[in-house]
Structure formats: C-alpha cells, structure tokens
Amino acid sequence: MPIKIKRKNGKVTRYKNAEYIPLFYFLPKSLLDKCGELPFQISRYPYELFTDWTQIELIESDQFALLMYDAFHYLVWDYMGLNVGREIYSGDHPAWKFSHAPSFWIKTMQDEGVLPPIESLVNDIEPTTFFSFVSDEYVDAVLKDIVPKTMERFGMNEILAVVKEYQCFEDFDYRYSQQKNDFKNSYYHKKTKHPMISLEAFQEDYKKNHDGAEWDKADDSIDLEGDTAAKVDVERFMATLSEKDRQILELRVEGYTYQEIADKVGYKTHSAVKKRIDKIGREFQEQTNTDIGFE
Template sequence: MDEPHPHMQVTFPFDSNIRYLPLVYLIPADQIVRYPTLNALPRCLSEIAASEPMMDLLDSDAFLKDIMDAIAALAFPHFGFGGWKEHYTGYCPVWRLSYALPLWASLIDQECGWGLQLLFRMKPGTQIPFPDADQVRELFAHVVKRAITEQGWQPILDIVREIPCDEDFEKWDTNARKDFLRRWYHTRSKKVQTVSLEGMLENSDDDSPIFHIPDPSQNVEEYVIAKDFVERFLKTLPLKDRQIVELRQDGFTYEEIADKLGYKNHSGVIKRVEAVKKKLQKYRCSV
C-alpha cells in the first residue's frame, strides 16, 4: 500500500476499516442520513486522520454494520430479486451475497479506480462531494453483473429463485437481526480462519496449493472472505515472497519456482516459504 500524502501525519494500518472508507463516499446524500456512523464522518480524509474519535469510529462494529447495510442496499436490487433486502433474512443466499463487502470494495476499485489509493493521493483538506445517485446506481448495476459472471453465481441465483425457502422471508427488522449482522461480519472479517497455509508447509514436498480457499459453489460467504484475507496478506509480503506464493497457488513445484525466480536450488524457496508461514501466523494474530 502506498504511503499517505506526505502532509498527512498519520499512517493507517492496512487492516483498518479505513479500507472501506471509499465506499462511504459512494453513498448518495439522501441515503447516507440513514446510517448514523457514516453520516458523522467528515468528507475529508485528513480531518478523519487528525481526529482520534473519528479513527475510533472507523474501527467500531457500529461502522461495520452501517457500511454493510448501506452497500448491501445499493447492491441487492441488481441481483434481479423482488423487493428490498430488508424483506429477506440472513438465511437467504442472495442477501448474503449482497453483504460481500470486500468484493464490492475490490470490484469498484477495479472498475473505476475509486479506492483508498485515490483518497490517499488527494491534497489535505480536499472535501469529497456527494455522488450523483443515478451514477452510483449504474456503477452498482455494472459491478453486480460483473461479480455474478466472474464468481460464477448465476446457477446459485437461479436455484434460489426457483426454489425459495420460508426461512428466506422471516421478519428481520428486529434487534436480533442487528445482533446477527454485528456478529456475522465482525467475526468473519476480524478472525477469519478459512485459509490454511500451515497444512501444506508441514510437508515441503507437498505440491498442493499454498492456500486453501473454499469452493465458491459450496460456500460463497467463506469463499469471498477467504479470498479477501489472502489478498490482504499477500500485500504485506515482499515481492519475491509474493511471487513464490502465487506460483505455488498455480501448482508449480519448488524446483520449478527456483528455476523461474533464479534461485540456485529449491532449498532457498523452501526457506522463504517457511518465513511466509511465520509471517502468516503473526498476521492472523494482528487482525
């Protein structure tokens, strides 16, 4: 991650909820008032960085709940299901897909460049205007369609539409729903354990992928969160270590990786993989 603007006297940890701040600034003015924590945030990154209360707000479960609700509300209508997301429960697969916050942040950044790096490049004091509601609607229509195609979700959506369940439509506007949301995302985003590096590293001759990411056709929720966890961890590694991991993910042996990356022999690659294992253990504890 690039360093913040040189005039900003603060460094944001990579796993801070600030990675979702660009999404806050995509919420139209008439909608953001529904979400107290989002509405309270200044529309200027340097003002947030200089305010300890605002930084604490960003790191809170209340912020996670509000940004989840707000972005899911923008994404859900484009899945092609009737009604609002509030008509559905957390048991409904489409409801859960609409809450795939890491995916929406990533796709929007890819689609139009609206991400944390762009915010960091803004001059201190820059006030971010509210977006045009129609443009935001078009953007989410596009990224949801892209997600359905790239993630292979269409068969899931077809089955959910063809065979609805009573549990999908239980009353959900309750305190129990709010508690569910808070626990559901906080535990998965902060303490996700769906990625296994250690298993492969126990045997350095094992040619299985270095990360195990759940099959998206079996558990979409775990797949999205595990994939996000892997991507964030890889960004903390030096380039050479990241290349080793990515080549292992693609099925290359240690000998093949050594040849591709210019090591004298595969033992050097194994040493780097052991170092990655230790870094992952520390990373898990830090998030």
C-alpha cells in the same frame, strides 16, 4: 495489503475497516440521510481519517462496519435482478449474504475505476482534498453496470439458480410474505401423498373398517416383519454412504438447520446441503423401491 497506522503507544497495527473508506464516499446523501448521525460525523476530508484520532475511532467502530454492510445492501439489492423485496429473505439466503459483503463489490468497482484504491487515499490525498456527495443519478448509472459484472464475476447467478431450485424454509424471513406462503403450500403439496383428515374422521373410518372396534389400542395387523425389513434397508443404505453424507443426515436428524450443517461440513451455502439431502433421498427410494416424498 491491509492498511496500517501508528498507534498512540507507538505500535503499528492494522487500520480496522479502512478498506471501506472509498466505498463510504460513494454512498449518496439520500441514503445516508436514513442512517442516523454517524455518516455525518465522519469527515468528508479523507486526510483527516488517517490523522485525527477521533475520526480513526469512528472508522474502526463496529457501528461503521454495520453501516457499510446495511447501507450497501440497501443500495444494491434492487439491481440484483431478484424481483423481490429485501425483507423477503433471511440472513441465511446467499443473496442477502452477498449484498451484505462490501468487499466483493469494492473489488469490481476499483478494477473498473469507479473507486480509488485505498492506498491512494493514504499516500496521495492532500489535507485540503474534499469529497462531496455523489448524485443519485451517478450512483444509479454505476450500479446498473457494476452489479451485473460483480454477480457474474463471483458466479452469483449460478448460486441463486441452485437456491431457487432447492428452496427451503431457512431461505425466508420469519415475517409473513406471499413468496414464503407460496413455498410453504408447494412444499406440503409435494410431501403429502394422502389427503389430510381430522383425527375424528380417521377414528370413524377405522371403526367402519374394523367391525366397530375403537382406535384406542395397538393394531394387531401391524406388520412387524415389514418394519424390521425396512430398518435393515435403512442400515444397508447408510452403509453405502460416504462419511460426509452420513454426517449430513445425522446432523439433520438431530435438528440442525441447513445453514448450521453447511458450516459444520464445509459447504458454502445451505442450499448445497438441501440439494445433497434431496439426492440422497432419491437414491434411497430407488434402492429400496419406496416413496418417501423425494422427487
């Protein structure tokens, strides 16, 4: 149940971000030292967070929510078994999203008795109760236990396995990384069926094979009949697809990203879209006896 408070005008409404208060008191000082002034403007006396309007406004601010997202992401990332720096992946990557979702972790931490229920802070805390900073050693011990349990609880390991198998450019941050470069090289190696040559080399080769003719006009040998047959193959194949599969392909052709497609068709991750497109591509190859680069 959401925590509610009585406003100055007498209305009782939801206390925004109050669910993050127990987690805030779990964050070690060594981490909060890197997070600016806000963490040290918030009282370590939890009673004040429900009675002092200055404190309430701090908790309800967007800055506090962002603090909790980013700070906990920084805290749990190295315990998720990814073996890569947090700067490698983009915001579309499920691991990045999961680490930025405190509500998942709070549930497990409360069930395991690490965090108190928010209701206890509302109903049982005395004005003199003070929450001191927890030690780095305690946080380390808790995360070594809680992170694997939370990832198993929400099927995160299975999701990451699928993402790894069906990687796409959207998984990676815009900055250079060795992982991104390795994926790019692997991607183009799989997609390129013929060695890449320069335009000049292609034109020279064309002259040798066409009695010295320059490559500057339409080739009379183009197989228009074959092109027509290929178009018919595509139309027949599209007719066999479900409405959702056709929508996925049409959106991709229109230039939508995997994540944007996932949001539109109701998939949980962009990797699911990538996996679906790969499957459709392989089916097309089998039905038309063509090779368009799907393995």
